[in-house]
Amino acid sequence: MVPHLITALNSPINELEARILESMPAIERWFRLEWMEHTPPFYTSVDVRNAGFKLAPVDTNLFPNAFNNLTPEMLPLAVQAAMAAIEKICPEAKNLLLVPEKNNRSSFYLMNVQRLMRIFNQAGLNVRLGALDEDITAPTRLALPDGAELVLEPLKRTRGRLGLKDFDPCTILLNTDLASGVPPVLEHLHEQYLLPPLHAGWTARRKSNHFKSYEEVAKKFAKLLGMDPWLINPMVGHCGEVDVNDPAGLDCVRGHVEALLTKIRRKHKEYGINEKPFVVVKADQGRGMGIMTVRDVKELDDASFGARCRQGVPPGQPKVTEVIVQEGVPTYERVNDAVAEPVVYMIDRYVVGGFYRVHAERGIDETLSGPGTSYVPLAFAESHHLPRPGEKPGASAPNRFYMYGVIGRLAMLAASYELEATDPDAEVYD
């Protein structure tokens, strides 16, 4: 299925697409040089929003959990990328221990786990599943919709290593974002590769750090292409601890909302964009509060705002959270009549596929994911990341996907900067 792109054909993003296409060899070389200095995350998925006048990543997931949405045609690419990744990390590896999300028995998620097992098996590893779930005390079979099954096994921790019964892996691959904390069983594993590292989990990670790194990456990239970084960079403000019960506690948020709306208005004027600016207020950590769209600072005085801020904070815990305020990027991609948001999947430094997150009931300025959100995945066409030079900007799905792949890789590179900057084991040379 190739989605029908309804982004206006003459929107400014088509100029960006044309520039990205004509700069392709320079862009690929630039990434190559960046990867000489920085290590890409093991795997990454990036939600991208195309506003027609602006194209930006809005979420960078270091524990991608929808590999099942990629088409079978993309699997060879994923396997090849996995081979390259393993070769760098642990070339002698025989065994890979995959640790999926705790207590997630959704059949979609289990198919993602099955797909990951297949990718790494075909890349040359024996793959088994280790459960963080306390109730898994013996190998447990889980049925899949296609008739196959997964076997979850209890983890077996020895002094410095983690494994399963008769299974000692070289590498442990986490497919859980650790939003509810780091289980002790995963700590101090200095003899094995734990990927992604613990500080990539939402216990430690902060969106503000990511978008700070992304801004740096976007500026470098914009310099290479001779363009305004704003075209690919969502502006962000960051508040430390906010007490959402205290009306004065929101002062910092209010300040950022006001400042950002003004900046966006100025940018819209500069580019002749006839859009009502909006910002998005979200928790700096992965979870902890709902995501809110704000068009006017007065909305913050609304009683429901505080209530929505408190939503998601576990009962009994202080209603205090870190908050970021981010420039809202509407999505003007449509698949038929539904609002669509492209998601780019990467393994190591390679784009291996992607899909559209499509939601018929959401608006262009709302999040299309999050708990309780359903969506229809629409896989990118096969040769998604091979541009076709010479085709009219905005008219070619492969060219559009190539551009999304570039933006996805910029966000991945930002994650690489971010993980370096936040590495608790990094040696500091001051």
Added chain:
Amino acid sequence: MVPHLITALNSPINELEARILESMPAIERWFRLEWMEHTPPFYTSVDVRNAGFKLAPVDTNLFPNAFNNLTPEMLPLAVQAAMAAIEKICPEAKNLLLVPEKNNRSSFYLMNVQRLMRIFNQAGLNVRLGALDEDITAPTRLALPDGAELVLEPLKRTRGRLGLKDFDPCTILLNTDLASGVPPVLEHLHEQYLLPPLHAGWTARRKSNHFKSYEEVAKKFAKLLGMDPWLINPMVGHCGEVDVNDPAGLDCVRGHVEALLTKIRRKHKEYGINEKPFVVVKADQGRGMGIMTVRDVKELDDASFGARCRQGVPPGQPKVTEVIVQEGVPTYERVNDAVAEPVVYMIDRYVVGGFYRVHAERGIDETLSGPGTSYVPLAFAESHHLPRPGEKPGASAPNRFYMYGVIGRLAMLAASYELEATDPDAEVYD
């Protein structure tokens, strides 16, 4: 298009296929470890023959010239593999100089060149074509069947470097096998990467060296899988210089033919194979004489044999050549009624695609390629190298292609051993 495989479903090769599939992670790991010690050729294509009872490479080409036969679906894999290759060799490279075959204006060949340019362009390089042809003294446009065009430019040699006007490449990629000698313009390029190296060209290369290395690789691999290496290794005898004008000059060939036919007969008996053994006599170098199928040593006394040996030796040159005698591997693959031979394409250490060389008018024991031979390429299905465990051996095209990819990679690994052993610049530690 997925070819209809008519190899008998219960032939011994299906046992090999089953064993290769069940050993997949071990096989992939084994290759990973080999590539830690050995450098794969830059690109390789391997002709494979499936006799049902035996599966073996019969030709390993280090200057593959039919990339145009791969399906567009395979391009992303080729681009990703090219990225990995460049990253290792010359990560800072901006420019790649591609040197195609001299005087080859066949539209099939030009489409191969176009495809190669596209692959390396999308991997992040500016690619231009440098001509070995003496008559190219200014940029020359060559029309392609799809309406596009190629520009051949005169080479520009400075003291230590080769380039074009205003084009200084980091890497020079040869797509010519140098069968008619090494042009002086390519010699002593110590400041740039010349790939494949000159000693990979047919001026220096010998099939006997390649198959000696292949035998070593096949033995190692067979040990890993606990099987008889003969199942994947064509036996070879080698004669030094043979004077094809002198009846006594063929004594060495006669001896090898007789010895090989006896060995093959013994193997056929061991496996209960009801086939008439044959051997193939060919020049040790890439060209120089025709390829002959011999079923009985008496055929060598036939006057036409000497004549066929002399065929291809340039007039005026001594009718002396080096010869190998190789166990004949019939091909029992069929596409409809035509004899078919799979060809596996690789870039760096990755299988990127393949096709069937199909020839309706040739026999199962004849070569399907060579000058003057026409063939129909039949591209492998998209997910050619991703096996599907659990499917019946011999019944699944992806599983069959995976097995071909393994054999292709064994031959590529042999080429890597061969190039190391024959490297004139290698340091010798004795």
